[in-house]
C-alpha cells in the first residue's frame with residue numbers, strides 16, 4: 415500500500431514523502447502555486463470521515479441491510495440446528511453471532527477501494543476523483559452527500575451479486591465531476607441466479623423505512639421476526655420474478671413491484687456505468703492506452719509513443735503544453751515527450767513544462783532518429799531554395815545539408831512530419847522537408863536523401879509522463895530525475911553533486927534552466943558595486959531508484975543545501991539493445 419507522509423520542515427518549506435521517497439520539497443510559489451501538503455491533509459481528513467461513516471454503517475448493518483441478515487440468519491438457524499443435534503461447535507444464542515461482527519469481504523473491499531481512490535485523489539491535479547460503490551450498501555446512501563463535498567464523480571459498477579447502484583443526476587456526465595447528486599436509485603438486475611438477491615433488494619426500502627420510523631426493534635427477537643417478514647417477502651417476490659417477463663423486470667428494478675406509475679427509465683437507456691476496469695491502471699503492454707505526443711502522424715514522437723506503449727492509441731497534439739494538459743484532463747493516459755537528443759541537446763521547453771505541470775516521469779525510451787530529405791515527386795535537389803523542419807532536426811542534419819550543397823534557407827516548423835505535410839499540402843516544389851520515411855509515405859513525398867543526420871548514432875530520449883508515479887523498484891535498473899534550486903547560487907552545486915558521488919551514484923544528465931520566479935540575485939555593496947547573478951534551476955538524472963537507500967540518503971543530504979527539491983520521477987531505464995539509425 416502506498417503511504418503518503420506529509421511533514422513540515424520550516425514554516426514555508428514543505429516536504430511530501432511517498433513510500434519513503436521524497437516527492438516534493440519546496441515553497442508554494444516554486445511549484446506553480448500548487449501545495450501538495452494541504453491537499454494530502456484534506457484527503458486524509460475526508461478519508462477518516464469516510465471510515466467513520468463506514469464504521470457506523472457497519473454497526474447498523476443488521477437493521478438496514480436485511481437481505482444480508484437474512485442470509486446470516488439462515489446460517490445461524492443451521493448452526494442452532496447443528497447445536498441441537500450435538501454436531502460440531504455448540505451454538506450459544508446468548509452470545510453475539512460472530513458472523514455478524516465480522517466485517518464482510520465487501521466492506522473490506524469498499525474500504526480498500528476508497529482508500530486507494532482517495533490516494534489517487536491526493537496526487538491528481540484536479541479536484542475531480544472517483545467514488546466507486548462496489549455494491550448496494552448503506553454506506554452508499556451515507557456517502558452521497560460526501561460526493562459533493564469531496565467533488566467526486568460517482569461511478570456505479572456492476573456487482574458480483576447482481577446489484578447495480580446508479581446515481582442519477584440531471585447533470586450526470588462521464589468526464590466531469592458530479593455537480594449535485596440528488597436521486598439515488600438502486601437497480602437490481604433480476605437474472606434467475608440473482609433472483610433472491612433481487613427480491614431482497616426490492617424489499618430493502620421498506621425495511622429501511624421501518625428502521626428510520628422505529629418499526630424494527632433492537633432486540634434479537636424483534637430482529638428475527640422482522641427477518642421472518644422480509645423472508646416471506648423475498649419468497650413471494652422470488653416467485654413473481656421467476657414468472658416475470660422482461661418488462662416486469664423493469665418494475666422490479668426500481669424496487670417497487672407492480673407500480674408502473676413511477677417514472678421508470680428503461681435499463682438500456684441508462685448511461686453505461688464505468689467499471690472498476692475503467693479505473694484500474696492501464697495494462698503495461700499498452701493496449702488501448704491513450705498516449706499524447708507532440709506533432710502529427712509520422713513524427714518521431716509518434717514512433718516513440720509506439721515504442722513505449724505498443725498498440726496504444728497515439729493522440730497527436732499541436733504543442734508540448736497540449737500533450738501535458740491532455741493527460742492532466744484525462745483525455746490521454748500518458749504523454750511521450752522528447753527531452754534530449756544526442757546531437758541537438760536538450761529540448762528546454764519540456765524541462766520547463768515538467769516543472770510547471772504535476773505529471774510524473776514513469777519511463778523513458780531512446781529512439782534512433784533516422785532523417786530523410788523529402789520533396790514532391792519529380793523535384794530534384796537543384797530546384798530547392800528552402801529546407802524546413804523541426805529546429806532539432808535541422809540542427810541534427812546541419813553538416814550533411816552543407817555537404818549535399820544545400821546552402822539554402824532553413825526554416826523551423828513545429829515538427830518534422832508537419833513540415834512534410836506542409837510541403838505536400840501547398841505543393842511546394844522549391845522546398846524540402848527533413849522528416850521520417852514514414853512521413854514520406856503518409857504525405858506522398860519522395861526521399862531525395864536518406865539518413866542525413868550528422869551522426870549515425872543519432873538518438874532522441876523521450877520520457878513517458880503519467881498522472882501517478884510508479885512504485886520504484888530495485889530489482890531492475892532505475893533512473894531518477896530531480897529538479898532543485900538553492901539560495902546561495904551555483905556554489906552549492908558542488909556539495910549537491912558530491913552527495914551522489916560519495917554514494918557511487920552515477921549522474922547521467924545535468925541541465926540548468928533559468929529560475930523564472932527569481933531570475934536574478936544581487937550581491938555586493940555600495941563601494942564595490944552590485945553583481946547580478948543569474949539564478950538557476952538544476953535538473954539532474956541519476957542512476958538509482960528511489961527505492962534504493964543510497965538514493966534516499968543522497969536526497970536527504972541534497973535537501974540540506976537546497977531551497978527547493980522535487981522528484982520528477984523514478985522509472986526503469988531504457989535497456990533495449992542498441993540499434994543505430996544507419
Ligand SMILES: O=C(O)C(=O)C[C@]1(C(=O)O)C=C[C@@H](O)C=C1
Pocket residue numbers: 708709712713714715716752755761783804806807828829830831874
Ligand atoms: O518533430 C518530430 O518529429 C518530433 O517528434 C520532435 C523531435 C524533437 O523535438 O526533438 C523528436 C525527435 C527528433 O529529435 C526531432 C524532433
